[in-house]
Amino acid sequence: MALSKNPNSITLVDVARVSGVSLKTASRVLNQEVSVRRATATKVRNVMSSLGYRPNELARGLKARRSATIGMIVKNLADPFTSNAVKAVEEVARANGYIVILASSGWDPEVERSGVESLIRRQIDGLIISPIGSPKSSFVDIVPPGLNVVTLDQPIRNAPFDSVMIDNRKSAKTATQHLLNHGHKKIVALSTRSQLYTSTERIAGYRDAMNKAGLEVRTGLVEDESSMTADWLDQLISKQHQADALFCMNWVCTMSALRGMRQIGKRLKKDLAFLSFDDFDLADMMKPSISAVRQPSNIFGYEAAQLLFARIRGNVAPKRRSIVLPTQLVLRESCGCELKG
Amino acid sequence: MALSKNPNSITLVDVARVSGVSLKTASRVLNQEVSVRRATATKVRNVMSSLGYRPNELARGLKARRSATIGMIVKNLADPFTSNAVKAVEEVARANGYIVILASSGWDPEVERSGVESLIRRQIDGLIISPIGSPKSSFVDIVPPGLNVVTLDQPIRNAPFDSVMIDNRKSAKTATQHLLNHGHKKIVALSTRSQLYTSTERIAGYRDAMNKAGLEVRTGLVEDESSMTADWLDQLISKQHQADALFCMNWVCTMSALRGMRQIGKRLKKDLAFLSFDDFDLADMMKPSISAVRQPSNIFGYEAAQLLFARIRGNVAPKRRSIVLPTQLVLRESCGCELKG
DNA sequence: GTGAAAGCGCTAACAA
DNA sequence: TTGTTAGCGCTTTCAC
Numbered sequence: 045m046a047l048s049k050n051p052n053s054i055t056l057v058d059v060a061r062v063s064g065v066s067l068k069t070a071s072r073v074l075n076q077e078v079s080v081r082r083a084t085a086t087k088v089r090n091v092m093s094s095l096g097y098r099p100n101e102l103a104r105g106l107k108a109r110r111s112a113t114i115g116m117i118v119k120n121l122a123d124p125f126t127s128n129a130v131k132a133v134e135e136v137a138r139a140n141g142y143i144v145i146l147a148s149s150g151w152d153p154e155v156e157r158s159g160v161e162s163l164i165r166r167q168i169d170g171l172i173i174s175p176i177g178s179p180k181s182s183f184v185d186i187v188p189p190g191l192n193v194v195t196l197d198q199p200i201r202n203a204p205f206d207s208v209m210i211d212n213r214k215s216a217k218t219a220t221q222h223l224l225n226h227g228h229k230k231i232v233a234l235s236t237r238s239q240l241y242t243s244t245e246r247i248a249g250y251r252d253a254m255n256k257a258g259l260e261v262r263t264g265l266v267e268d269e270s271s272m273t274a275d276w277l278d279q280l281i282s283k284q285h286q287a288d289a290l291f292c293m294n295w296v297c298t299m300s301a302l303r304g305m306r307q308i309g310k311r312l313k314k315d316l317a318f319l320s321f322d323d324f325d326l327a328d329m330m331k332p333s334i335s336a337v338r339q340p341s342n343i344f345g346y347e348a349a350q351l352l353f354a355r356i357r358g359n360v361a362p363k364r365r366s367i368v369l370p371t372q373l374v375l376r377e378s379c380g381c382e383l384k385g
Numbered sequence: 386m387a388l389s390k391n392p393n394s395i396t397l398v399d400v401a402r403v404s405g406v407s408l409k410t411a412s413r414v415l416n417q418e419v420s421v422r423r424a425t426a427t428k429v430r431n432v433m434s435s436l437g438y439r440p441n442e443l444a445r446g447l448k449a450r451r452s453a454t455i456g457m458i459v460k461n462l463a464d465p466f467t468s469n470a471v472k473a474v475e476e477v478a479r480a481n482g483y484i485v486i487l488a489s490s491g492w493d494p495e496v497e498r499s500g501v502e503s504l505i506r507r508q509i510d511g512l513i514i515s516p517i518g519s520p521k522s523s524f525v526d527i528v529p530p531g532l533n534v535v536t537l538d539q540p541i542r543n544a545p546f547d548s549v550m551i552d553n554r555k556s557a558k559t560a561t562q563h564l565l566n567h568g569h570k571k572i573v574a575l576s577t578r579s580q581l582y583t584s585t586e587r588i589a590g591y592r593d594a595m596n597k598a599g600l601e602v603r604t605g606l607v608e609d610e611s612s613m614t615a616d617w618l619d620q621l622i623s624k625q626h627q628a629d630a631l632f633c634m635n636w637v638c639t640m641s642a643l644r645g646m647r648q649i650g651k652r653l654k655k656d657l658a659f660l661s662f663d664d665f666d667l668a669d670m671m672k673p674s675i676s677a678v679r680q681p682s683n684i685f686g687y688e689a690a691q692l693l694f695a696r697i698r699g700n701v702a703p704k705r706r707s708i709v710l711p712t713q714l715v716l717r718e719s720c721g722c723e724l725k726g
Numbered sequence: 727g728t729g730a731a732a733g734c735g736c737t738a739a740c741a742a
Numbered sequence: 743t744t745g746t747t748a749g750c751g752c753t754t755t756c757a758c
Contacts, residue, residue, distance in 0.1 A: 065729090067753095068754085069727085100506065102443050103752040103753090106444050121468050127462050127463060131462040143486050143507065144487055144488075299666065303670065325667075326666075407745045408736085409745060412736070412737060420743060421744085422743060441735055443735080444734070444737090446750095447750050448735080448737040448750050
């Protein structure tokens with residue numbers, strides 16, 4: 045007997061007909077509503093599985109006005125901080141019966157904006173965004189009233205979104221002070237995309253510590269990591285500052301600097317103390333091992349997702365919530381510390 | 386004047402009414418169909434933007450039977466190989482006007498299966514999967530006839546899916562031969578999840594080379610990286626085999642082994658040559674630098690996405706296609722090579 | 727506890 | 743070139 049006209053797709057209508065119940069009753073069973081007699085429910089469920097019925101989530105969402113989908117936009121998936129955060133978000137979403145649509149902006153405000161647009165058209169129930177945060181980056185105006193948004197890594201100015209962050213300024217200040225305690229004086233702070241929130245905050249923390257110690261502030265700021273060549277580094281560190289310590293403000297920066305240092309023959313710790321904002325795999329295995337400020341990337345994702353689903357479930361006061369996660373200064377050898385063992 | 390009854394949502398009906406055209410004409414403009422007079426199209430487009438109209442992709446997809454969405458399932462997003470592949474897929478998808486729903490299985494066949502189910506219910510137009518590939522892992526039976534699937538990293542037995550892979554066996558054989566050329570004889574191959582396709586293939590390649598050289602095959606196989614403790618490693622390498630070289634068959638394995646080696650005081654190269662299947666960030670910065678078989682992770686994702694969209698566009702012969710990407714043996718110091726400079 | 731009818735926002739036939 | 747009429751697969755009134 046022919047079921048639906050549609051080539052290879054069993055619909056709820058088919059299920060209802062084969063079960064001998066109405067469409068609505070079949071729908072009730074699908075949605076696990078209580079007001080169905082046990083026997084009826086069992087019968088319908090049996091038909092569903094024997095027919096290989098698969099609910100069409102597009103159709104469900106259209107009528108029910110919820111897609112069981114959340115969107116997530118990140119800047120660069122190749123960054124381990126990001127991929128760990130995404131991983132955590134995906135896990136929480138799955139546990140809540142949601143799926144994640146992932147988009148990446150690649151540091152391009154246009155892409156970020158159109159990415160948000162695209163997600164909204166898909167009727168996402170929530171959005172987690174790790175915003176570029178450039179002055180040009182504005183997507184706030186296109187977020188519809190009902191949509192719950194959580195920002196990760198940095199906040200959006202004047203926007204009522206929940207957020208998960210670290211205290212960039214304080215973390216950088218503490219780390220800088222650690223370098224100062226080792227007796228380093230000519231500490232150079234290195235950063236990319238220096239106009240961005242996280243960068244400016246970290247640099248500010250570095251400044252705080254240097255000013256407090258009455259020492260000269262020395263910074264090397266570039267827009268893009270590609271400008272961070274070995275020659276440039278040599279010029280900055282050796283010629284311009286005769287630096288005795290280097291503080292890299294993010295992961296790409298650290299990667300570029302480590303390579304550059306080797307090219308110009310600077311030995312970590314011996315010639316120059318080194319500290320990285322952002323810990324990474326194998327930092328403990330380098331020689332010397334690299335000291336770092338560690339951000340809890342998986343907790344970042346986890347907390348952001350928790351905030352979002354609390355909103356989606358609606359059991360949360362309307363007041364904006366902002367979580368500030370603790371960072372950890374992981375002391376290894378490159379800063380000047382001696383490791384036991 | 387009241388638009389649609391829906392609280393905060395402008396529909397195409399609203400656009401049509403304000404524009405003074407029929408619903409279908411508005412739809413035509415939205416879909417950039419040619420058969421609309423320029424003036425009419427312009428007028429409608431103006432209304433769309435002035436009203437802030439946003440097409441509902443759920444509704445479009447329901448009717449048009451395409452969601453402009455592809456699904457992707459990976460095993461572990463924390464693995465840099467994976468995150469790079471996902472990144473590439475997302476970029477190709479975006480260029481094609483598609484978005485990516487990301488799911489991760491965490492090496493759990495149940496999760497993989499239900500993940501595929503969930504994606505199918507969302508009416509994805511294509512699926513890229515990096516399958517667990519365990520005997521228990523079977524999702525082939527739930528893939529509907531029309532759905533295009535591309536497998537990444539490993540194939541599915543008896544399934545008609547396109548695939549992107551490397552030649553695991555040959556790559557491992559070549560790498561092993563390189564170790565042999567250095568004069569190493571007691572080479573131990575280390576692998577996790579040894580029953581999986583990529584693992585068995587790589588081990589087989591290692592065997593090929595050892596057998597050809599008339600040397601004893603020595604393997605250390607564990608299910609999970611957590612079993613790969615320093616004690617276990619010491620027992621295997623020192624006591625059981627008095628190994629002079631170690632060949633790790635994947636990234637997690639390499640990470641565990643590097644840490645374990647240090648714990649038991651084995652120095653790379655001096656005490657034990659070392660080779661990693663899977664290159665990683667900073668492999669060139671370790672002391673000694675780590676030699677590795679490099680898989681082109683971004684190309685992996687790119688090629689998989691290209692295969693998929695070729696299918697989705699329908700301009701491809703029905704024959705199954707399998708792309709085998711070249712690997713690169715990156716020679717650094719740990720295998721025994723001397724680096725210039 | 728169950729069902730009939732309406733309609734979510736859009737596109738596909740078929741007219742005109 | 744444009745409009746009318748269905749209807750995608752489901753949930754939601756509101757009735758019984």
